[in-house]
Amino acid sequence: MSWIDIGAIEDIPLRGSRKVKTKEGCIAVFRTAEDTVFATSNVCPHKGGPLNEGIVHGNKVTCPLHNWVFDLETGEAQGADEGRIQTYAARVENGRILIDASVLGRQAA
Amino acid sequence: MKNLVIIGAGMAAGRLVEHVSEAGGWSITLFNAEPRGTYNRIMLSPVLSGEKTYEEIVTHDDAFYEEHGVTCRFGERVISIDRTAKTVTGENGTVPYDKLVIATGSDPFMIPLPGHDLDGVIAYRDLEDTETMMGLGEGHKAVVIGGGLLGLEAAAGMHARGVDVTVVHLMGHLMERQLDEAAGYLLRKELVGRGMKVLCSSNSKEILGENGKVKALMLDNGTELPCDLLVMAVGIRPSVKLAQEAGLATGKGIHVDGQMITSDEDVLAIGECIEFDGALFGLVAPLYDQAKVAAATLAGDEATFVNRETATKLKVTGCDLFSAGDFADGEDREDIVFRDPSRGVYKRLVLQDDKLIGAVMYGDTADGGWFHGLIKDKTDISEMRDTLIFGPAFQGGGALDPMAAVAALPADAEICGCNGICKGRIVEAIEGGATDLGAVQAETKASSSCGTCTGLVEQLLAVTLGDEFELPTAKPVCGCTDLTHEDVRRLIKSSELQSQEAVWQELGWKTRNGCHVCRPAINYYLLADWPVEYQDDPQSRFVNERKHANIQKDGTFSVVPRMWGGITTPDELRAIADAADKYNVPTVKVTGGQRIDLLGVKGEDLPAIWDDLTKAGMVSGHAYAKGLRTVKTCVGTDHCRFGTQDSTGLGILLEKKLWGSWTPHKVKLAVSGCPRNCAEATCKDVGIVCVDSGYEVGVGGAAGMDVKETEPLVKVATEEEAIEWTVAFIQIYRENAKYLDRPYKWIAKVGLDWVQEQLSDDAERARLVAAFELSQSIYQKDPWAERAKEDEARKFAPLADLSLEAAE
Numbered sequence: 021m022s023w024i025d026i027g028a029i030e031d032i033p034l035r036g037s038r039k040v041k042t043k044e045g046c047i048a049v050f051r052t053a054e055d056t057v058f059a060t061s062n063v064c065p066h067k068g069g070p071l072n073e074g075i076v077h078g079n080k081v082t083c084p085l086h087n088w089v090f091d092l093e094t095g096e097a098q099g100a101d102e103g104r105i106q107t108y109a110a111r112v113e114n115g116r117i118l119i120d121a122s123v124l125g126r127q128a129a
Numbered sequence: 130m131k132n133l134v135i136i137g138a139g140m141a142a143g144r145l146v147e148h149v150s151e152a153g154g155w156s157i158t159l160f161n162a163e164p165r166g167t168y169n170r171i172m173l174s175p176v177l178s179g180e181k182t183y184e185e186i187v188t189h190d191d192a193f194y195e196e197h198g199v200t201c202r203f204g205e206r207v208i209s210i211d212r213t214a215k216t217v218t219g220e221n222g223t224v225p226y227d228k229l230v231i232a233t234g235s236d237p238f239m240i241p242l243p244g245h246d247l248d249g250v251i252a253y254r255d256l257e258d259t260e261t262m263m264g265l266g267e268g269h270k271a272v273v274i275g276g277g278l279l280g281l282e283a284a285a286g287m288h289a290r291g292v293d294v295t296v297v298h299l300m301g302h303l304m305e306r307q308l309d310e311a312a313g314y315l316l317r318k319e320l321v322g323r324g325m326k327v328l329c330s331s332n333s334k335e336i337l338g339e340n341g342k343v344k345a346l347m348l349d350n351g352t353e354l355p356c357d358l359l360v361m362a363v364g365i366r367p368s369v370k371l372a373q374e375a376g377l378a379t380g381k382g383i384h385v386d387g388q389m390i391t392s393d394e395d396v397l398a399i400g401e402c403i404e405f406d407g408a409l410f411g412l413v414a415p416l417y418d419q420a421k422v423a424a425a426t427l428a429g430d431e432a433t434f435v436n437r438e439t440a441t442k443l444k445v446t447g448c449d450l451f452s453a454g455d456f457a458d459g460e461d462r463e464d465i466v467f468r469d470p471s472r473g474v475y476k477r478l479v480l481q482d483d484k485l486i487g488a489v490m491y492g493d494t495a496d497g498g499w500f501h502g503l504i505k506d507k508t509d510i511s512e513m514r515d516t517l518i519f520g521p522a523f524q525g526g527g528a529l530d531p532m533a534a535v536a537a538l539p540a541d542a543e544i545c546g547c548n549g550i551c552k553g554r555i556v557e558a559i560e561g562g563a564t565d566l567g568a569v570q571a572e573t574k575a576s577s578s579c580g581t582c583t584g585l586v587e588q589l590l591a592v593t594l595g596d597e598f599e600l601p602t603a604k605p606v607c608g609c610t611d612l613t614h615e616d617v618r619r620l621i622k623s624s625e626l627q628s629q630e631a632v633w634q635e636l637g638w639k640t641r642n643g644c645h646v647c648r649p650a651i652n653y654y655l656l657a658d659w660p661v662e663y664q665d666d667p668q669s670r671f672v673n674e675r676k677h678a679n680i681q682k683d684g685t686f687s688v689v690p691r692m693w694g695g696i697t698t699p700d701e702l703r704a705i706a707d708a709a710d711k712y713n714v715p716t717v718k719v720t721g722g723q724r725i726d727l728l729g730v731k732g733e734d735l736p737a738i739w740d741d742l743t744k745a746g747m748v749s750g751h752a753y754a755k756g757l758r759t760v761k762t763c764v765g766t767d768h769c770r771f772g773t774q775d776s777t778g779l780g781i782l783l784e785k786k787l788w789g790s791w792t793p794h795k796v797k798l799a800v801s802g803c804p805r806n807c808a809e810a811t812c813k814d815v816g817i818v819c820v821d822s823g824y825e826v827g828v829g830g831a832a833g834m835d836v837k838e839t840e841p842l843v844k845v846a847t848e849e850e851a852i853e854w855t856v857a858f859i860q861i862y863r864e865n866a867k868y869l870d871r872p873y874k875w876i877a878k879v880g881l882d883w884v885q886e887q888l889s890d891d892a893e894r895a896r897l898v899a900a901f902e903l904s905q906s907i908y909q910k911d912p913w914a915e916r917a918k919e920d921e922a923r924k925f926a927p928l929a930d931l932s933l934e935a936a937e
Contacts, residue, residue, distance in 0.1 A: 026929040034301075035642065035668040038928035049928060053310060053642050054457045070684045070732075073672040075645040078464075082645035084672035084680055089645070093460045124931060 021109065023118035029055065032117075037072040037081065042123055048072035049110065049117060050092055052079055058092035059110040059119045065103035130156045133427065134217050134224055136207050136371065137232035141400030141416040143167030143189040145230060148424030150197040155427070157199045158224050160217070163255060164204030166190045171413055173259045174445075177286030183256060210375035212393055228395055228427055231372055231383060235365035235401040235411070240274065244336030245361075249343035253283045253362045265358050267291030272346045272356040274333055276303040278441065280362035281320070285445040287360075288325050295326040295354050297333055297346065302630075307441045307452040311468075311475050311641075312491040314630035319448050319473075367402045367409060380404050387433040389423040399423050405436065412439045440501045449490075451497035454504040455479065456487035467518045469493075470635045471537030478518055483511040496520035535588040542623045544589070545575035545582045547883075555586060559593045566590065584616040607646035609638050614650065614867040621654050627662040629655065629669070643669075650868035653755070653791060657863050660904040673753035676925075677912045678735055681728065686735060688727040689752035690742050691788065694762045694780035694800075695723030704745030712738050722759030722797065724750055736922030739913035748788070748911040755869075756791045757798070757859075760784040761809065765802030765819065774819035776802035779848055783855060789909035790901070793866040793875070796859065811839050814872045815855055824851040828858055829873040829881070837873050840881050842888070857894045860901040861887055 032038050032051040039046040039062050048062040048071045058079070062071050069085030080098065082089050089098040090105050097103040109120035133149065135142050138161035149155055167189035175181040194201050205219045216223050237252030239245055251258050262283065265271060269292055273284040276298030288294045296303075302313030303320075317327050334349040336359060345355045367382035378384040378392035382404030389397045399419040401410055410416060418434055425432035440453035456479045465478040474492035478485055478500065484507050488500040499520060503510060510517055538544075540553030550573050558572040569586055570577040576586045590598045605611050612620070617636065626632050632651050633642065643651065652669035667675045678686035690705065705725055709717050716728040730738055739749075751758060760783050763769065765776030780800040787798070799810035800817045810816030812832035816839045818825045823846040827839030843854050858872075861884065866875035876884060888894050915921060 024931065026931070031928055033668055038924075041927045041930040041932045043932045046927065056457055056459050058460075067682065068684070070680075073676065073680065075648060075671070076668065077644045077648060078641050080644075085682070087645060 022121040023111075024121050024124075025116050026119055027117055029057070029112050029115050029117055032057075035076045037074070037076060039070070039072040040119070040123075046070075046072070047108065047119075047123055048081075049119065050076055050081060052076060052092075055112065057110045057112055057117050059108040059123070060090070060092060060095060061106040063105070064088055064090075065097070065105065066101070071105065130154065131227040132156050132158070132225055133228050133230070134158045134160070134226040135230045135232060136160045136217065137234055137400070137402075138163070138167050138189075138201075138203070139232060139234045139400060140167065140170055140188070140413060141234075141420050142230070142232040144417050144420035145232070145399060145423055146189065146194070146197065146199060148421060149427060150199070152424065152428045155228075157197075158217075158226075159194065159199050159201050159203075160205060160207050160219055161201070161203045162206045165256070166194060166201070166203065168256070170255075173253075173256070174282035174286055176256075177259050177262055177283065178289040178445075179263075179286075207371060210371060210396075212375055212396065215395065226395075228397065230423060230427075231377075231391070231396065231398040231402060232400045233368040233371060233402045236368050237361065238364045238366050239361055240333065240363055242333055242336050244338050244343070247336055247338040247343045248341050249357065250336060250359045250361065253279050253360050254365075258360075262287050262358065262360065263290065265290070265292050269293065269357040270355055271295075271358045271360065272297060272354050273360045273362060274346070275362035275364070276300070276327065276329065277306065277362065277364070278304060280360070281316075282445060283360050283362055284325060285320070285323075285448070288323065295328065295356070296320070297331045297348065297354070298327070298329045299332055301330050303327070303329065304450075307489075308450065308491075309456055309477060309489050310630055311477070311634055312450060312452070312489050314628065314634060315473060315475055315491045316448060316450060318631075365401065365411060367404065369402060372398065372402070382409055387422075387435075388426045389419055389434060390426065397423050397426060405434065408436055412441070414439050437505060440497065449492055449494045451490040451494035452488065453497070453501045454485070454487035456489050462486070464641060465518045466639075466641060468634055468637050470637050475634060476518055480510070480514075483509050483514075485510055485517070535585060536592045538620075538624065544585050544619065544623065545573075545577075546619065546622065547887075548574040548577070550575040552589065555589050556593055559590055564590070564594060564598065582615065582619050584613045585619055588616075606650060607644055609640045609643050609647050610636060612636060617651070618654050618658075618865070618867070621658055627655065627659045629666065645671075649674075653793065653868050656791060656908075657793075657904070660907050665908075674755065676732065676735065677739075677749055677751075677753065677916065678730070679753040683729075685729045685731055687752070688730050688735070688738055688742075689720065689724055689750040690747040691750040691784070692724040693784050694760055694777050696762075696777060696781065697724075701745060701747060704742060704747070708738050708741050711741070720752070720759075722752075723761050724752075724759065726752070733926050736917050736925050740917035740922075743911070743914045743917055749913045751788065754791070755794050756789070757784070757787040757796050759797055760787075761797070761799040761813070763800075763802045763807040765800075769802055771805060772802035772819070773821050774802060774824065774848075776800040776808065776817075776819050779817065779819075779824075779851065780808075782848070782852060786852060786856060786905075787859060789911075790859070790863070790905060791908060792859065792863050793868050794871045796862075796872070798855070812836065813839065815839075815858060817851055817855070822846065824848070826851060826854050826858075828884070829876040831871060831873045833871075835873070840876070842881070842885060853894065853898060854888060856901050857888050857897040858884070860897040863904075864897075864900070 026040055035053050037048050037050045039048050046062040048060055050058045064083040066088050069083040071081055073084045074081040079092050080089050088101050095105045095107040108123050111118050133155040138159050169186045169188050172186040205221055207219050209218050216225050237254045251261055271287050271292050271294050273280045273296045276296050284294045284296045302310050303316050320327055332349040335347045337345045343359050345353045347353050369379045369383055372383045373379050383398040383402050385391055385398050385403045385405055389399050391398050400416050422432045422434040463480045467476040476490045479487035485503040538552050542552045544552050554573055555575050563569045563572045576583045606614055648669040652666050655663040656665050672680050712734050714727045718726045720726050760780040762777045762780035766772040796814045798815045799808040799813045801808040801810040802819050810818050812830040816827045816830055825844050826842045828842045830839035831837040845851050862872050
């Protein structure tokens with residue numbers, strides 16, 4: 021697996037998210053309270069809400085449009101909602117955020 | 130006999146000498162720059178606090194070394210190592226070696242702040258430093274930079290000797306390397322409770338001096354902390370100078386292999402000065418392991434050093450904390466959290482693949498050793514998962530008590546704010562025979578006014594009466610807690626909870642940091658009740674309040690600049706038109722609140738369009754906020770032949786007073802110049818209708834999902850009074866309403882009579898106005914102007930743009 025450096029961990033607020041543009045749309049990169057990072061598709065499967073604008077709690081995010089909640093580890097929608105967002109490998113090394121380079125070749129969500 | 134020279138007589142070296150002399154065969158020479166033998170450096174903190182004496186922490190004194198035939202050269206610095214000639218040269222002469230062990234330890238890191246070389250600026254490393262701190266004396270002031278293990282031990286030790294201590298810590302919570310935020314919160318609470326001052330997220334700027342002696346520490350926000358002694362405890366660096374000069378391979382530390390051999394096969398290194406497999410060492414357990422391996426290597430035996438998990442304990446009497454392993458969140462990891470607010474206990478276990486990999490504990494660390502064992506041994510815990518957090522002694526037991534938070538309150542905690550009734554009085558009444566809510570209300574008046582403390586009174590009934598009282602089911606805030614909004618609000622005030630971590634811990638939250646339902650509510654309650662103490666958290670706000678624009682269904686935003694009282698100018702209209710052109714705004718709409726909405730702006734363009742509007746003199750209209758939206762007006766006496774008062778002018782005054790304030794839900798006002806009511810004031814949250822003799826202030830109107838006419842609050846003669854009553858009403862609503870209750874819903878719960886009674890009291894009305902003004906002194910800032918600045922504007926752009934990168 022090869023990795024791409026997309027920025028410093030401090031560039032994302034604690035319990036927050038930023039988006040990263042790719043050729044096939046945006047992905048969201050999340051930083052939890054414990055400084056773990058996750059990368060997922062930025063598009064909610066319900067009505068296309070931008071997940072990087074959602075509230076991050078524990079290892080979950082809530083879509084800002086209609087409050088669908090997704091587990092950032094598995095991508096699965098929580099509770100009664102059914103759906104899944106694509107997840108991508110991401111990690112932090114020496115304060116830099118690295119994401120799996122395969123996001124570059126992904127298909128549109 | 131072959132010659133063994135050891136440089137440094139610290140803890141690792143002391144242990145090495147023991148092992149080597151046991152095996153025999155070496156003539157040992159021991160150099161130490163400190164003029165003494167080996168003492169247990171990690172016990173300096175108990176010496177500092179007066180719980181031990183120096184004599185008690187000496188591990189290897191002169192007699193020990195003499196007995197073992199070691200030639201001691203204490204107080205003598207080593208000048209150089211000659212690896213070709215195989216000699217070590219000290220200040221008093223040269224010694225040959227067959228094997229050399231470098232154990233030079235580490236040097237404290239001194240931040241090169243201006244003034245760091247002043248007299249009275251010290252590190253915390255050796256006995257001299259400890260004695261300097263011990264000599265400071267009661268009533269003097271000390272500042273400790275660094276809220277890690279060492280810094281806190283220094284601070285607590287000096288505090289125990291009567292010194293007035295302030296800890297300055299760069300990070301957001303104490304001991305961030307060993308503790309998570311929740312445990313860091315409890316530790317800070319304990320230390321502050323003892324009378325120490327603790328400043329987190331604080332950056333030091335300069336050390337101020339007078340006549341060459343330290344006088345104060347200045348922070349980068351301009352705060353000056355006067356002190357007689359300044360202790361820097363921000364970390365240590367391996368002491369590698371000697372090894373480097375001798376040409377040995379070094380990185381952050383002296384490179385060694387698993388046998389503790391450096392790049393020269395006749396030179397070994399152990400302790401805090403080494404780097405092994407990228408790791409540095411600061412705790413004692415691995416140092417002892419290294420001494421053992423080095424002794425085996427010297428004896429020609431096989432041994433390999435393995436870097437194992439180490440646990441941390443803070444040596445501050447009464448602060449019980451423990452951390453071991455890796456406790457960061459991560460993929461495939463799960464948390465088990467246990468909190469007992471009444472005992473100040475927090476425990477968190479981190480699991481991965483049915484194994485325990487990390488543990489953080491505060492308040493009750495009795496099971497720390499057991500958990501540490503599970504981590505080290507990689508024990509499969511799937512069988513005991515459900516009861517794991519209760520430790521090895523768990524014998525089965527009842528479910529956790531949801532009423533622990535109320536049970537834990539002291540007797541003088543105020544439960545009913547309206548009538549000033551404390552917990553003790555209510556419990557007394559219950560024990561005296563008031564066994565239901567009505568009886569408690571009759572007996573004590575608690576919960577008989579606004580009623581928001583009803584839930585707490587009922588919980589007190591349940592706690593006091595046990596099974597005899599059946600608790601009515603109240604709706605909790607969300608799945609993270611069993612408490613209602615009203616309970617949480619009251620507890621935030623009465624328990625003086627001033628941070629999110631305090632709420633999670635003291636009220637026994639069931640999740641690590643809430644969810645999208647409770648976080649915005651708690652953030653609002655904290656900033657409304659503690660405007661000065663609490664720092665607003667954008668990450669706990671809904672997207673619109675974080676972006677200061679309304680998100681639309683396609684992910685674009687709408688931008689609405691404020692038009693005071695609905696009045697605008699040709700220049701403002703031109704600036705709005707120019708912005709609409711420049712940013713290709715697809716829809717421009719006049720709103721019901723007498724202003725102009727630019728719909729369909731891209732998120733990335735927000736800072737730029739705000740910058741343009743800001744330059745034209747406009748501020749955010751907060752059209753997205755749970756806060757003041759608009760003050761709608763008619764033209765009043767300025768133009769209208771029926772107008773009785775200057776309704777436009779009053780509307781502008783009110784809007785200038787109230788804008789920027791956060792409220793439980795959105796708030797809309799209107800001022801009509803006569804009873805014809807062209808501004809539709811009678812369906813607003815606050816609506817003022819002007820009449821010949823003055824101003825009729827009505828509240829609690831609605832024209833949304835419910836339609837409701839305002840109810841008259843008061844009639845006043847002057848504009849000043851109309852403003853005063855309006856501000857006081859907004860503030861009492863801010864202080865008491867449940868998050869997301871518009872005023873009409875809140876009034877339906879507490880009753881207009883109660884609101885009128887409160888506001889009719891001149892002193893209370895003045896208090897409310899003053900409280901509102903204090904809050905505005907912090908929150909009445911234009912969010913657009915702040916975010917149009919370059920640093921802030923960058924956050925609106927994508928973190929990275931990979932759209933031009935080629936796929937593999």
